[in-house]
Amino acid sequence: MMKTIRLSIIGFGAVGQGVARVLLDKKDLLEDMGLDFRVVAVADSRTAVVDMDGVDLNVALSRKRDEGLVGSDRIRGIEIIEDIDHELVVETTPTNIVTGGAGLENMLVAFKNGKDVVTSNKGPLAIRYSELIKTSEKSGTRLRFEATVGGAMPVLNLAREVLAGNSITNVEGIFNGTCNYILTRMMEEHAPYEQMLAEAQELGYAETDPTYDVEGIDTACKLVILANSIFGMNATYEDVTVAGITRITPEALLLAQNDGYVVKLIGEINDSRINVAPKLVPMFHPLAVGGSLNVASIQTDLAGPITVTGRGAGSIETASAILSDMISIYRD
Amino acid sequence: MRVSMDIELKDIPGQLILALRPVSEYKGNLISVVHHHEKRTPRGTIPVQLVFEIKPENLNNIISSLEDSGIGIARVDEKIYFEHGAVILIGHIVHTDIQDTIDTIDNTGYAEVVDLNLSMPKVKMPSSASLKIDAVSKEDLTSAIQILKEIAKKKDLLVIEPIQSQLGAT
Numbered sequence: 190m191m192k193t194i195r196l197s198i199i200g201f202g203a204v205g206q207g208v209a210r211v212l213l214d215k216k217d218l219l220e221d222m223g224l225d226f227r228v229v230a231v232a233d234s235r236t237a238v239v240d241m242d243g244v245d246l247n248v249a250l251s252r253k254r255d256e257g258l259v260g261s262d263r264i265r266g267i268e269i270i271e272d273i274d275h276e277l278v279v280e281t282t283p284t285n286i287v288t289g290g291a292g293l294e295n296m297l298v299a300f301k302n303g304k305d306v307v308t309s310n311k312g313p314l315a316i317r318y319s320e321l322i323k324t325s326e327k328s329g330t331r332l333r334f335e336a337t338v339g340g341a342m343p344v345l346n347l348a349r350e351v352l353a354g355n356s357i358t359n360v361e362g363i364f365n366g367t368c369n370y371i372l373t374r375m376m377e378e379h380a381p382y383e384q385m386l387a388e389a390q391e392l393g394y395a396e397t398d399p400t401y402d403v404e405g406i407d408t409a410c411k412l413v414i415l416a417n418s419i420f421g422m423n424a425t426y427e428d429v430t431v432a433g434i435t436r437i438t439p440e441a442l443l444l445a446q447n448d449g450y451v452v453k454l455i456g457e458i459n460d461s462r463i464n465v466a467p468k469l470v471p472m473f474h475p476l477a478v479g480g481s482l483n484v485a486s487i488q489t490d491l492a493g494p495i496t497v498t499g500r501g502a503g504s505i506e507t508a509s510a511i512l513s514d515m516i517s518i519y520r521d
Numbered sequence: 522m523r524v525s526m527d528i529e530l531k532d533i534p535g536q537l538i539l540a541l542r543p544v545s546e547y548k549g550n551l552i553s554v555v556h557h558h559e560k561r562t563p564r565g566t567i568p569v570q571l572v573f574e575i576k577p578e579n580l581n582n583i584i585s586s587l588e589d590s591g592i593g594i595a596r597v598d599e600k601i602y603f604e605h606g607a608v609i610l611i612g613h614i615v616h617t618d619i620q621d622t623i624d625t626i627d628n629t630g631y632a633e634v635v636d637l638n639l640s641m642p643k644v645k646m647p648s649s650a651s652l653k654i655d656a657v658s659k660e661d662l663t664s665a666i667q668i669l670k671e672i673a674k675k676k677d678l679l680v681i682e683p684i685q686s687q688l689g690a691t
C-alpha cells in the first residue's frame with residue numbers, strides 16, 4: 190500500500206536542490222518501498238512555489254538555476270510551515286551558529302504545528318539541542334538530523350541504531366573536509382597554509398570567509414551534536430576546547446611525516462572532554478584519510494572500534510543522508 | 522616508577538621467596554621474574570632479574586631489606602622507558618627558552634626528551650619542532666604531554682599531540 194507523505198523543502202541552496210534531485214532520481218525506488226514523497230512547497234530565501242498536487246521539481250530546479258529564484262510566491266518559509274497542510278519539513282536553510290537563524294524558528298514552529306523535521310542545518314542543533322528535542326517530543330513529532338554531522342558519512346544513525354546495545358566510550362574523527370583538504374595539500378606540496386587555503390577557495394572547498402571551518406568552529410558544532418545525541422550529554426559550544434589549523438606550518442608537517450605521522454584536525458569526544466585540535470595520526474591509521482574526506486572512529490564496548498569514512502559535504506551526498514532519515518521515519 | 526634489578530641468590534631452597542617478599546611488603550607490583558637456574562655467576566650464585574613498579578620512596582627499603590637477607594644486588598636500573606611518544610611544537614620555540622621547555626619534562630623523573638628536530642624557516646617566522654619523549658608508562662607519557670601543553674600555553678606554542686588511540690587511552 191502506498192503511503193503519501195506531503196513535505197516542504199525550506200531552503201533551496203545546494204542541499205535543498207540536492208534533495209529535489211534525489212527525490213526525482215529515486216522516485217521508483219521509493220515507490221517500491223511504498224513511499225510517495227510529495228513536495229507541496231519549496232521556499233528559498235526570497236520566493237516560494239506551492240502546489241498541493243505536488244510541485245514539479247524539474248521546473249523548480251531549472252527555474253532556480255536560470256533565474257536564481259525558485260518561484261513567484263512571496264510566501265515565507267515559516268508561513269509555509271504554519272499555514273500549509275503537510276507532514277514533513279525538510280529544513281535546509283543556511284546554518285547560523287550564533288543565533289540558530291531562520292532554521293531554529295522553522296524547526297520550533299514545525300513541531301508546534303505537528304510536523305516532523307529532517308534537517309542538515311547544524312546551527313539550531315548545536316546551540317539549542319535540548320529545547321528542540323523536548324519540543325519535538327512534546328508534540329509527538331520526529332526530528333532527524335544525520336546530515337548535520339559528516340554529510341554522507343553515517344555517524345549518528347550508525348551509533349544510535351546500527352550499534353544499538355553497545356556503550357560508546359569515545360568518538361574520534363575528521364569532521365571538516367575543508368581543513369582536511371588544506372592539510373593534505375600542504376603536506377603534498379610542502380606549501381604554506383595561506384597558499385593552500387587560496388587553492389581550496391578557488392576550487393570551492395573553502396568559503397570566502399573560511400573562519401568557521403579553519404578555526405575548528407564547524408567541527409566543534411558537529412561534536413556538540415554528537416555529544417548530545419549519542420552520549421546523552423547536555424553540551425553546548427562553550428563546552429568544547431577548540432584549536433584550528435591556521436598556525437600549522439609546512440615544516441611541522443614535514444617533521445611529522447619523518448616520524449611517520451600525518452597532521453589532521455581531529456574532533457574527539459569522551460566522558461571527560463569534547464575537544465577539537467590538530468593531532469598526529471600515524472600514517473597507516475584508519476583515521477589518516479586524505480583529500481576532503483571525513484572519517485569517524487567510534488569506540489564501543491562490545492563491537493570494539495568501528496570506523497567509517499565518506500564525503501562530508503556536497504549537494505547530493507548531503508541529500509543522501511536526508512533521504513535516509515526521511516525513509517527511516519516513514520518506512521514502517 | 523618501574524625498576525629493573527639484577528640480584529644473585531644462593532643455591533639453597535627458599536631464596537627466591539626471600540627475594541620477592543620485600544617487593545610485596547613495600548606494595549610493589551611485580552612485573553616479571555626471570556630465574557636463570559641453569560646459570561651460575563663466577564661467585565657460584567644464581568642470577569635473577571626482577572622488574573617491578575614501586576613508589577620511589579620505597580625503593581631503598583626494598584634494597585636494604587634484600588641486603589639484610591644476604592641477597593646480592595648486582596644492578597638497579599630505575600628508569601626503564603617503555604613508552605615512546607612524539608609531539609610537534611609550532612611557534613617561537615627557541616626565543617621562548619627551549620632549554621626550559623625540555624628541562625620541565627626531564628625534571629619529572631618519569632619522562633625525558635630524547636630527540637629534538639628543529640626547523641626555522643626565516644627569522645621572526647614561527648619555527649616548528651618535533652620532540653620525542655620517552656616515559657616509564659603510558660600514564661606517565663600522557664602526563665608528560667599534559668605538562669608540555671601547559672608550558673606551551675604560557676609560551677603561546679601550539680602542541681600537536683598523537684591521537685588518543687595512539688596513546689593507548691581508549
